Amino acid sequence: MRFRQRNSIIIFRTMSKWIQSGPIMTCLLVVCRKSSHVIQQLERISIRILAILLCSLPATDLFAQACTNCSNGEGYWVVSTYAMPQTPGVCPKSFNYRCYFKPVNGPMRPGSMSEMQASLNPTAPTCMFVHGSFVNIDHALNEARFTYSWLRNSNRCNPLNMIFFIWPSDDIDTLLPSLSVVQNGFRADHNGIYLAHLVDCLPATSSICLMGHSHGTRVIASSLHYRGGGAVLNCVKPPCSGGCRTIRAIFAAAAINHEWLTPNEKFGRALSQVRCMLTLVNRKDVALIVYPLVGPSYGRALSTTGTTMFDRRKLGPYANKVQEIDLTFEVGFRHAWAMYYSNPDLGREIACYINRGCGNAGMQVLKDQNHEVYSAAPDDAPADEYHAPIVLPLPDSHRISVEPDELQQDEKSSEDKPTVTALFDLQMEKSLAPPATQK
The missing domain is CATH 3.40.50.1820 (Alpha/Beta hydrolase fold, catalytic domain)
Structure with missing residues (x-):
């Protein structure tokens, strides 16, 4: 009797591995139905089969189905x-x-x-x-x-x-x-x-x-x-x-x-x-x-x-x-x-x-004072990567001129440009450039 139970367990382990690798479902031959080990093995196989079926389903956006009139932020x-x-x-x-x-x-x-x-x-x-x-x-x-x-x-x-x-x-x-x-x-x-x-x-x-x-x-x-x-x-x-x-x-x-x-x-x-x-x-x-x-x-x-x-x-x-x-x-x-x-x-x-x-x-007072703090991570980046890659140089922006008569003070000349401009360019290139790939 013990020899049969061991053989049945070996058979089901082999079949479980074959089911995970194979796309076609096959019939399982139950050698010993009353064995507790066989029942546990069958439960594991069914869970694996269910996981394979769920992974094969096409990915869908449940939120898009629930809110068809939503305007996705650009x-x-x-x-x-x-x-x-x-x-x-x-x-x-x-x-x-x-x-x-x-x-x-x-x-x-x-x-x-x-x-x-x-x-x-x-x-x-x-x-x-x-x-x-x-x-x-x-x-x-x-x-x-x-x-x-x-x-x-x-x-x-x-x-x-x-x-x-x-x-x-x-x-x-x-x-x-x-x-x-x-x-x-x-x-x-x-x-x-x-x-x-x-x-x-x-x-x-x-x-x-x-x-x-x-x-x-x-x-x-x-x-x-x-x-x-x-x-x-x-x-x-x-x-x-x-x-x-x-x-x-x-x-x-x-x-x-x-x-x-x-x-x-x-x-x-x-x-x-x-x-x-x-x-x-x-x-x-x-x-x-x-x-x-x-x-x-x-x-x-x-x-x-x-x-x-x-x-x-x-x-x-x-x-x-x-x-x-x-x-x-x-x-x-x-x-x-x-x-x-x-x-x-x-x-x-x-x-x-x-x-x-x-x-x-x-x-209005917040209803749940013991709220659950969550991480508002951006959708387009992993949690450990916060920087947005950007390629500089900086653009030539559209210049908006305002010359009021009430302002008597003269603006500084373009030659006297503040040093923070160069610092901004340098820091933007350093912080926003795509990170180098690690070998």
């Missing part, structure tokens, strides 16, 4: 101001943006302002993200890819124009970190002028959502204040450009004083240019808790206090535009932008805020 744009003058207080008269396009499936390539204007969907909302301070080119491009994947996965069925505004915030070397923060603050104010003119280049029929993190919120606040007729570093926008636009703002880990948005303050005209503003509050952010120690003009940050009762009294009717979401327990002590784009519930809230407007978007 990609996003990256607009850089590295090649533009970065001297705070010198009012720019011309704007030479450098643009790059990153398709969903493909490497990043150089583009131009005119090409970007032609590619934007005028009926779809446009979201512009501005990074914070101490962010180099590699980090900025990584954040761009993950942020786009985060918003795209949160709402696939609505078209979206996505632009990432990159400004030089990591090339300031000082002995004291507080001085670097102060100088980056002035540079953020200066780049707000560039952002304001970039907004004017977008389709007039497209609603705009300006989303910033850390000092990126200061760039946005400066831009809105500049658009509202306020002075930014003694620079005033000409009254002829701009026009009425539907603009919304999202401030994450806002590194600005909470009172700067009230009238007669540093950015007192910013709220006059937006339909609504969403503030993501985190009262445990360590970087913002020590924010008042930067200098005498720095106070409590907006994202740690939110809009206080005294601020709302000063804002008057503008207080109805300000909405808040408290993410203290979700984000915790961290200040990094990755803590925000790794939250899927927050992504759905922001996607709804971008596409449907103000409404009650900011007043």
Whole structure:
């Protein structure tokens, strides 16, 4: 009896290997039906056969079947101001943006302002993200890819124009970190002028959502204040450009004083240019808790206090535009932008805020506070490869000239070009070139 059981086991092992390699199903000869070893072997064979059948089925996109009307995002744009003058207080008269396009499936390539204007969907909302301070080119491009994947996965069925505004915030070397923060603050104010003119280049029929993190919120606040007729570093926008636009703002880990948005303050005209503003509050952010120690003009940050009762009294009717979401327990002590784009519930809230407007978007509390943090990895790259390959040299962008009569200050000559331009070219070639294949 034992001899027969051993023979049956050998027979079934041989048949299982033959079934995996052969495309035709054959009949199995059961020598000993009551043997437990034979039953286990039959179960293993059936599982292997089922796996082979499943692997032979054609690959299908289940999401495409469930949502046939979805508009697949074609990609996003990256607009850089590295090649533009970065001297705070010198009012720019011309704007030479450098643009790059990153398709969903493909490497990043150089583009131009005119090409970007032609590619934007005028009926779809446009979201512009501005990074914070101490962010180099590699980090900025990584954040761009993950942020786009985060918003795209949160709402696939609505078209979206996505632009990432990159400004030089990591090339300031000082002995004291507080001085670097102060100088980056002035540079953020200066780049707000560039952002304001970039907004004017977008389709007039497209609603705009300006989303910033850390000092990126200061760039946005400066831009809105500049658009509202306020002075930014003694620079005033000409009254002829701009026009009425539907603009919304999202401030994450806002590194600005909470009172700067009230009238007669540093950015007192910013709220006059937006339909609504969403503030993501985190009262445990360590970087913002020590924010008042930067200098005498720095106070409590907006994202740690939110809009206080005294601020709302000063804002008057503008207080109805300000909405808040408290993410203290979700984000915790961290200040990094990755803590925000790794939250899927927050992504759905922001996607709804971008596409449907103000409404009650900011007043809703996230349902699942103990959310599962996931990695918003881009669809076109493995998890361990974040850099987008790109082939330089940089393009010759479409030049947009603005020569207001009110600006009396002369712009620096082209011979006095800032050194950050060459640094930007070198770092882009180093960071975005395709990695060498390892032998």
